[in-house]
Amino acid sequence: MNPIPTNRLPRRQALKWMLAASATISMLDWRSFGAPAVPAKGYGLDANLLETYNPGDLWPLTLTEAQRRTATALCDVIIPADSKSPAASELHVVDFIDEWISAPYPEQQAHRGIILKGLDWMETESAKRFKKTFAELTGQEQHAICDAICFAPKAEPEFRTAANFFALFRNLTTGGFYTTPAGWKDIGYVGNVALQKFDGPPPEVLKHVGLM
Amino acid sequence: MPFIPSTKTQTKYDVIVVGSGAAGGQTAYVLAAAGVKVLMLEAGRRYDPVSETPMFSTNHHAPLRGSPTPDKPFGFFDATVGGGWRVPGEPYVTKRPGSDAWVEASATDVGARQNFMWWRPRMLGGRTNHWGRFSFRMGEYDFKPRSRDGLGIDWPFDYKDLAPYYDKVERLIGVFGSNEGLENTPNSSPGVLLPPPKPRAYELLAKKVCAKIGIPVIPSHVAILSQQQDHQHIPKMLHPDSPAMQKALADNMQTRLACMWATHCVRGCAIKANYQSTTVHIPPALATGNLDIITDAMVREVSVDDTGRATGVYYVDKKTRADFHVKARVVVLAASGCESARILLNSKSAHFANGLANSSGKVGRYLMDTVGSGLGGQIPALENAPVHNEDGAMTMHMYMPWWKYKEQAAGKMDFPRGYHIEFGGGRGMPEAGTFFGMEGFTGGSYGKKMKEDLRRYYGSFVYFAGRGEMIPNDDSYCEIDAEKNDAWGIPVLRFHWKWSEHEERQAAHMQKTFAEIIESMGGRVTSPPQLDGKQAILPGGFIIHEVGTTCMGSDPKNSVLNQFCQAWDVKNLFVTDGGPFVSNADKNPTLTIMANAWRATDHLLEEMRKGNI
Numbered sequence: 001m002n003p004i005p006t007n008r009l010p011r012r013q014a015l016k017w018m019l020a021a022s023a024t025i026s027m028l029d030w031r032s033f034g035a036p037a038v039p040a041k042g043y044g045l046d047a048n049l050l051e052t053y054n055p056g057d058l059w060p061l062t063l064t065e066a067q068r069r070t071a072t073a074l075c076d077v078i079i080p081a082d083s084k085s086p087a088a089s090e091l092h093v094v095d096f097i098d099e100w101i102s103a104p105y106p107e108q109q110a111h112r113g114i115i116l117k118g119l120d121w122m123e124t125e126s127a128k129r130f131k132k133t134f135a136e137l138t139g140q141e142q143h144a145i146c147d148a149i150c151f152a153p154k155a156e157p158e159f160r161t162a163a164n165f166f167a168l169f170r171n172l173t174t175g176g177f178y179t180t181p182a183g184w185k186d187i188g189y190v191g192n193v194a195l196q197k198f199d200g201p202p203p204e205v206l207k208h209v210g211l212m
Numbered sequence: 213m214p215f216i217p218s219t220k221t222q223t224k225y226d227v228i229v230v231g232s233g234a235a236g237g238q239t240a241y242v243l244a245a246a247g248v249k250v251l252m253l254e255a256g257r258r259y260d261p262v263s264e265t266p267m268f269s270t271n272h273h274a275p276l277r278g279s280p281t282p283d284k285p286f287g288f289f290d291a292t293v294g295g296g297w298r299v300p301g302e303p304y305v306t307k308r309p310g311s312d313a314w315v316e317a318s319a320t321d322v323g324a325r326q327n328f329m330w331w332r333p334r335m336l337g338g339r340t341n342h343w344g345r346f347s348f349r350m351g352e353y354d355f356k357p358r359s360r361d362g363l364g365i366d367w368p369f370d371y372k373d374l375a376p377y378y379d380k381v382e383r384l385i386g387v388f389g390s391n392e393g394l395e396n397t398p399n400s401s402p403g404v405l406l407p408p409p410k411p412r413a414y415e416l417l418a419k420k421v422c423a424k425i426g427i428p429v430i431p432s433h434v435a436i437l438s439q440q441q442d443h444q445h446i447p448k449m450l451h452p453d454s455p456a457m458q459k460a461l462a463d464n465m466q467t468r469l470a471c472m473w474a475t476h477c478v479r480g481c482a483i484k485a486n487y488q489s490t491t492v493h494i495p496p497a498l499a500t501g502n503l504d505i506i507t508d509a510m511v512r513e514v515s516v517d518d519t520g521r522a523t524g525v526y527y528v529d530k531k532t533r534a535d536f537h538v539k540a541r542v543v544v545l546a547a548s549g550c551e552s553a554r555i556l557l558n559s560k561s562a563h564f565a566n567g568l569a570n571s572s573g574k575v576g577r578y579l580m581d582t583v584g585s586g587l588g589g590q591i592p593a594l595e596n597a598p599v600h601n602e603d604g605a606m607t608m609h610m611y612m613p614w615w616k617y618k619e620q621a622a623g624k625m626d627f628p629r630g631y632h633i634e635f636g637g638g639r640g641m642p643e644a645g646t647f648f649g650m651e652g653f654t655g656g657s658y659g660k661k662m663k664e665d666l667r668r669y670y671g672s673f674v675y676f677a678g679r680g681e682m683i684p685n686d687d688s689y690c691e692i693d694a695e696k697n698d699a700w701g702i703p704v705l706r707f708h709w710k711w712s713e714h715e716e717r718q719a720a721h722m723q724k725t726f727a728e729i730i731e732s733m734g735g736r737v738t739s740p741p742q743l744d745g746k747q748a749i750l751p752g753g754f755i756i757h758e759v760g761t762t763c764m765g766s767d768p769k770n771s772v773l774n775q776f777c778q779a780w781d782v783k784n785l786f787v788t789d790g791g792p793f794v795s796n797a798d799k800n801p802t803l804t805i806m807a808n809a810w811r812a813t814d815h816l817l818e819e820m821r822k823g824n825i
Contacts (some may be wrong), residue, residue, distance in 0.1 A: 042283045043275055045300065045334075046257075046293050049266040049479070052273040078658045085663070096277060105281045143659075151656025167651060170658060174666065175644035179271040179278075183642060186663065187670040188599035192268055192641055194472035198605070200410030204598045209413045211420065 040104045055099030062102040062112070068094055070119045071169075073135035077142050078173045085186035088177050096176030097169070111168060118165030125162070214498060215258060215505050218529040218536050222504070225251040225540040226820070228525055230511045230555065233338025235546035235789035237489030237497075238381070238806045242813040244497040245457040248820070251538060253509040253527055255547070256294050256334030261341065261490050265291065265482040267475045270641070277644035287643070291342040291480035294334030301699030304330050305706035314693065314706055328707035329753035330550060336507055337490035338548070339756065340802070341480045344607060345435040345487060347387045347803040348632070349378050351396030353617070354797035357683070361620075361628045363714070364683045365578070365794040368766040368775035371398065377807035379404050383446050384461075385487035385806070386468070388605075389433030396630075397613045406438045408609060409473070412602050414594055414637045414674055415610040421732035422612065427633075427725075432611045435487035435803075436477065441465045460499035464492070476606045476641075509536075512702040514543050514559040514568055514785065522568075522785045525555075528700040542784045542816060542825055545762075546809065549791040550579070550690050553761035554705050556772075556787075557692045567692075569762070569779035574772050576690045578760040579707070580796035583631060583680035584750040585719040588738040589730030590653060594637075594672040602639040602671070611635070614798055627717035631680030631798045633725070639671040646670075652738070673738070676729060678722030681798045683714050684760055688752065709752040716745030723748050759801050762791035777812035784825040788812050 040059035055061060063071060075088035075097070088094075101112040122145070126134040130141050137145075146166065148159045155163035177183045184190070206212040229240045232254040243250045266289050271278035274288040281288075285296050303316045306326040317326055333339055353360055355367040355374075379401045388406040391399035408431035411419065419429035443465035447458040468484040468491065477486045484491040497503045508530040515523045515537060524539035545552035553576045559568035567575055614630030640646075647666055651657075654665040687710035692703045723741035730737050742748040765771025768780035777792050779785040788809035790801050819825045 042281060043288075045283055045295060047275075047283070047288070049264065049269065049289055053275045054273070058275055079663060080659055082660050082663055084667075100276060103276055103281070105276075105283075107281075108276070146658060150658050151651055154656070167649075167656075170651075170662075171645075171648040174647035174650070175277055175279075178642040178647060178666070179644060181270075181272065187642065187667055189639060189642055189670075190599055191601045191603035191639070192270065192474050193601070194268075194474055195601070198409045198471075198473040198603075201413040201416070201602075202598070202600055205413050205600050206416070208597050209417055209593050211413065211416050 040102075042104050055095040059099075059102050059104060061095075061098045062116070063094070063098045067116070067119050068098070069133070069135045070122055071097060073137075073142070074119075074122060074169060075173050075176075077139075077146055078170050079177050085182050088173055091177055091180050091182055093173055093176035097172045100172055100175075111172075114165050114168055115172075118162065118169060121162050121165065215507065218506055218509065218532070218534070221251065221506070221536075221538050222249070223539070225249050225504070225538065227251075227542045227544060227816070228253065228538060228540040229544045229546055230525065230552070231338065231546035231548065231789065232336050232494065232505070233340045233489050233546070233548065233789075234802045234805045235548075235809045236544075237337065237340065237493030238809040239544050239546050239788045239813050240503055241493040241497045242810055243817070244500045244502040245451055245454055246817050247454075247500075247502060248817065250497075250503045251540065252503060252505045253511055253525065253538075254336050254338075254505065254507045255510045255530075256336060256338070256507065258507045259293055259335040259337060259341065259490060261291070261337075261480040261484070261488060262482050265480040267479070267482045271643060279644045286342070286478060289476070289479045291478065292333045292335070295332045297329055297331060299332050299334055302332075302704070303696060303698060304704055305693045305696060306709075316696070327709040327752060329751055330707070330758070331753070331756045332548070332551070336505070337488050337494070340487065340489040342478050343802060344800070345477055346607070346634070346800045347382070347385075347389070347433045347435045348613075348799035349398045349400070349433075350374075350797045350799045350804050351398050353396045354795065354799065357629070357795045363628055365763070365765070367794055368764055368771075374804070374807050374811060377810045378803065380450055380810060381803060381806045384450060385435050385492050386437040386441050387433055387435050387803075388431075388438040390431040392428070392430045394428060394430070394613055395617050405433070406441075408432065409438055409604050411609050412604060412638050413597065414591065415608070415635075417591070417593060417733055418635060418674070418729065419610060422729060425728060425732055427612050427615055427729070429610050429612050432608050434605060434607055436605050436607075437468060437470050437485045438605075439470045441468065456500060457496070460496040463499065464496045468492070471605055473605065474603050510700050510702070511547065511555055512558060512700065514545075514555060516559070516561055516563060516568065516782070520563045520782060522782050528702075530700070533700075542786065542820065544786045544788055544813075544816070545791075546787070546789045548789050549759050549761045549793075550705055552787050552789055552791050553690060554692070554702075556762065558703055564781070569772055569781045569785060571781050572768065572770055572772060574763055574770065576761050577686075578684035578763050578794065579688045579690055579709075579758060580682045580684050580760045580793070581752050582755040582757040582796060582798070582800070583682055583711075583715045583718050583722075584677065584755040585722045585742075585748045586675060586677040587723055587726035587730070587741055588673060588675045589726075589733065589735040590669070590738055591672050591674055591730070591733050591735035593734050594674075595668050597639075597671055600639070603641070608634055608636060625721075627714050627721060629681035629683065629714065629718065629798070631678045631718060631722060633722075634677045634679060635674060636677075637671075637674035674730070674733070674735070676726040678719070678726070679755065679798055679800065680715070680718045680722065682796050683712065684794065684796075685710060685712050690761060707752075711746075711749055711752070713745075716749055718745070719749035720745035757790075757796060757801050759790035759793035759796050762787045763794045764792040765794065776815035777808065778815065778819075783819075786812055786816055
């Protein structure tokens with residue numbers, strides 16, 4: 001079929017970066033020793049496309065209650081509520097992340113160890129610096145930890161591995177959030193509705209882009 | 213005559229058609245319309261787009277939010293059933309870079325790590341259920357490449373021979389587009405094309421800047437109904453001698469609705485607004501009462517009699533694993549280029565020790581795909597655009613046809629053949645990966661700042677994909693693997709593949725061009741353009757335009773088929789899929805497969821009428 005070009009670009013970029021990241025020894029460590037592989041099967045080559053699927057329907061989930069608390073808190077640090085949309089936790093983004101790292105596919109399996117080790121690291125760091133769990137930290141304390149790991153290219157060497165985890169976790173959080181109706185609304189995706197005709201961009205868009 | 217089990221076949225059919233996609237659908241349609249009794253065999257399961265297409269389903273309720281997986285490489289909602297880059301139990305054999313060992317193509321490890329990739333569904337309608345629907349005519353030059361630049365092979369006929377069939381196919385399936393009169397980019401006859409949809413903002417921006425750098429941006433040609441078809445006139449035009457077919461077609465046309473400008477064609481279409489064999493070719497063919505269809509029927513061999521005539525085919529009924537033989541006056545292979553070649557090579561007999569129709573030794577030879585390479589950009593002018601619906605026909609409304617024919621003719625380019633540019637972008641339905649890796653733009657923001665950043669960047673990305681002509685070469689072909697059989701006991705294919713410098717230089721040129729367009733749009737590339745063609749080019753088979761392997765020609769010594777897709781060696785055997793192609797112009801092959809199949813089938817009918825076959 002000629003794979004159709006869409007706005008997949010950031011994803012392609014991300015995969016490139018993930019590959020680059022995976023070349024580092026520490027990242028390999030996290031992958032290899034993170035967690036045992038998932039024995040479940042995928043949905044196969046003839047899944048029912050009309051059904052509604054929820055995390056846990058197709059393969060067992062992974063996160064413990066403690067890991068869920070850490071992941072939920074981190075999701076909300078990454079996507080807190082604001083005037084336009086709710087926080088990630090309100091949209092159950094952590095369930096999507098759990099589904100993702102529990103999936104029996106190579107990409108997701110590679111992410112599994114990174115996420116589980118990363119969540120451990122978040123707790124270790126919280127305990128070390130503030131003697132509390134990550135979920136119990138104040139917003140300021142959470143930011144103190146996240147600021148050090150939020151951008152891998154500029155992270156200090158000792159935070160590089162954690163920063164790679166954070167980048168992946170942030171990717172997944174956006175994936176879980178912006179694919180929901182509330183996420184659509186937040187960024188202004190207003191499609192997937194039947195139209196009589198396609199009118200093209202309205203005048204205010206043409207003006208904005210400099211086409212009139 | 214309808215869908216039947218293997219136990220209910222008639223004693224003898226006029227024609228057996230192997231395959232149900234663009235070629236099989238078109239061939240069976242033309243035969244059934246002419247009153248010929250047809251048996252269609254499809255290796256996959258029965259499939260009904262009307263009841264099975266996930267229209268309007270959202271990623272929110274799909275596994276992994278619809279992300280691609282090895283089970284569904286184009287995402288969960290892709291219509292493909294039973295296959296993809298692998299078909300369980302039906303392996304193919306390739307090489308890995310840096311190794312001479314033949315290995316089974318991997319289920320999960322695809323991409324640049326194997327020399328050739330082969331996409332196969334196992335479903336009624338085949339790849340037409342999910343394809344991109346781009347429907348570009350080959351032009352005059354494209355049929356005579358060797359005459360123009362001394363490379364490759366000329367087709368044994370001219371554009372003008374196929375032009376009437378392009379008109380017929382476009383009228384039948386419904387194609388939107390426009391006539392621009394550009395070089396080697398043929399117009400359709402007046403009234404044939406449906407009106408194209410309006411361009412999106414990023415498409416208009418590309419058009420504006422490309423005008424300055426000399427690249428035409430024109431409405432795309434896509435097999436999607438931008439309005440309902442004229443069911444009162446088209447059936448009469450297409451089938452003047454058959455009131456029954458006029459009625460069958462008119463009835464089906466009235467069940468096809470115009471596009472709703474939502475929900476992606478890759479899923480198929482429950483309202484039949486796009487072309488797929490299962491909604492356009494097969495229903496009216498069935499309505500004539502002249503077509504039987506058996507699904508889950510894996511053809512392994514064409515049978516021949518003592519005189520070397522084809523007598524029918526052997527197939528495995530996948531549900532019962534039983535072997536069946538069905539008979540017909542004529543056999544048409546339309547199983548896709550490589551699969552049809554595989555059937556021929558596996559049809560060995562006393563008469564045909566090297567496989568059927570292979571006295572030239574050319575079966576499997578001249579395997580081609582399309583040159584593919586892509587580059588993305590981020591365009592500040594598109595940031596923070598007012599909220600609006602950009603779904604449209606989902607696929608591109610505009611594209612860039614090849615524009616440097618004159619420079620090539622004058623010897624000013626370092627590669628001989630052209631490419632067109634497909635592009636996408638805009639405010640599509642968010643996928644799980646839509647915002648992966650955004651730290652390259654946001655500097656690693658998170659929290660409220662990231663939410664603002666993503667609102668700003670959403671819709672500001674564009675992606676350009678080149679689709680270029682590959683010249684057939686001696687190092688790219690398929691053959692039977694001496695050791696491996698599939699789960700049905702049928703020997704499998706192995707693939708030899710090599711891009712030449714012609715394709716690699718073209719891929720490098722694509723990268724340079726895309727970077728220039730992106731910069732002209734005021735944007736920045738999201739990764740550096742790859743100017744090493746070997747690195748820029750995608751693996752063979754990746755664009756899923758594999759053609760060649762049963763080449764047509766005017767000399768039985770160096771071709772498998774005559775210009776009507778009739779085997780030189782076996783006159784009641786035809787191949788109507790992409791196999792007969794002797795060049796693979798930068799015009800996506802499906803429309804040409806259909807036009808060529810229609811022309812070949814007209815010839816087949818004429819030969820039957822004359823009693824020659």
